[in-house]
Amino acid sequence: GNSVTQMEGPVTLSEEAFLTINCTYTATGYPSLFWYVQYPGEGLQLLLKATKADDKGSNKGFEATYRKETTSFHLEKGSVQVSDSAVYFCALSEGGTYKYIFGTGTRLKVLA
C-alpha cells in the first residue's frame, strides 16, 4: 500500500543554519504531496503542497519539490529561526480520495 517515510529526528540546528528534512513516498498513481507543521501545543497546519511532478511548493521560506523519479518531497529552508522549532509531517493524498497518509513526523529544534 501507499506509505510515507520521513527521516527520524530530532534535528537540532543553530539559528541561520540550512535545513533539510527528507521525505520519500510509495504510491500508485499520482498523489498530491504536503508538508504540515505542528507548533508546540497546537494542531497541524498546512505549510506547503505540490500536486504534480516537478511542482515546487513554497511558504515562509520553506520549499519542497515533487520529484517523481526519486519519489521524494524533501523540505528545505535556507536559514532557520528559533521560531521554526516544531514537528514537521510529510503527507500524501491518495489520488481521487479524501484520505491522507502521514509520515511519523520530524522534530526540529533550533538553538539561538
Next chain:
Amino acid sequence: DVKVTQSSRYLVKRTGEKVFLECVQDMDHENMFWYRQDPGLGLRLIYFSYDVKMKEKGDIPEGYSVSREKKERFSLILESASTNQTSMYLCASSSSSGSLYEQYFGPGTRLTVT
C-alpha cells in the same frame, strides 16, 4: 479562516468510562476525520466521515466509534476507555470540492486514561 474546534484540550478519564470527544468545524466541509497521534507513530486515522450519518473505518478503529448527526459536528466515542487509548486526538475537516482535499486541523485533545 477555517476553524476546527475540539471540546477539550486536556481530559483525564478512568479505565472503563465512556468518553466523548467533540469536534466542530465552521466551513461547511463535507469530510471530517479523527486521528490519534503517538510519538514515533505519527498520525493514524481512526475514522472518517464524508457526509452526515456516513462513516468509514480508518486504520485503527478498534475500541472507537463515531457519530455525525450534523454536518458541522463529528464525535469520537470511546465506549470503555482503556489505558492504551491514552493519546493525543486530532480532528480535521476538508472540502469535497476541488482536487486537493486540504485538511484543516483542530488543536487536539490530550486524553489520559488512568
